[in-house]
Amino acid sequence: MTEDLLPSPLHDRHVALDATLGEFGGWSMPISYPGGTVAEHTSVREAAGLFDVSHLGTVPITGPGAAAHVNTCLTNDLGRIGPGRAQYTLACNDAGGVLDDMIVYLVSDDDLLLVPNAANSTRIVTMLQDGAPDGVTVTDRHRELAVLAVQGPRSAEALAAALGEAGAGVADLDYMAFTDLEGGTVRVCRTGYTGERGYEVVLDAEAAPAMWDALLEAVRAVGGGPCGLAARDTLRTEMGYPLHGHELSEDITPVQAGSSWAVGWDKPAFWGRDALIAEREAGPARRLRALKATGRGVPRAGMTVLDGEGGRPVGTVTSGTFSPTLKTGIALALVGTDPKVSVGDPLTIDVRGRSLPVEVVKPPFVRSRARE
Structure with missing residues (x-):
């Protein structure tokens, strides 16, 4: 492991399993195991898979008015959920660009847990600390807590077996609900990043x-x-889920990325509010589109999207891969809105000088079972 990378609390377990390790957000994390990525992907779609995602940040926010403070900073409206629920939300800059996307766990009005992305965790902590009212404490526990994910149609069965009596009823949690076990030292939430039922x-x-x-x-x-x-x-690409640094960034807003549903538009204040409202009213100059290859080839991030007729550049691929489920190339791309691009329209992607025909489709590429 490179000395300047942070180790997961499970680093020794991954080494023992002969995992291929790589840098992710400043951490040394397992990229794949000897069976390969396609086999791992398939196990999640058909049975269950276990992920170490301890590179994710963990930020408790506590004290009188903690939820109110967070609600004036992040985009989504905590008033939409109650205690024991989790919510997807965004932190934006003044121009409406996304500094990070994250999950927030609402324990009570005075007790929350944010789970931001690894590379952005320190910055989000600092911003929330700077504006915190007296009595509200924002703590960075990035290296003190671990995060594991069990995902797949048989994840509930696996989780129940692993937890035994201590986890009675956990498998029956509603989507985006959570519960605390072992005197509050273990938190289990029905969330994930795969589109499958998961925890x-x-x-x-x-x-x-x-x-x-x-x-x-x-x-x-x-x-x-x-x-x-x-x-x-x-x-996550098969689901059309955004990845920060690809579909979301300081230069890509929630309106452009199709994440407007995670914005509490009626809230009087949150970071980037004025810019986002202005963009929504004017209409964005580009929108995130899902593209499915109709020819042979695999799109990759950074490739140019061309119109279906004259080969005029109309956008850029933000994420691209071979879909193990569909057995074809798929991509997410930011595509200009003038002229308007609709589902069913043909486009092409310049794959190293070769034109790959694609079709605009409605995401997800594969049916989501996360709520089932």
């Missing part, structure tokens, strides 16, 4: 190896195994 477990880093071992045994018993971040990426 994420937040716990003390010291307890993570034992939890990993129990979950891995249970996942293997239902026909799955460990999965790396490469499979997590192909799974």
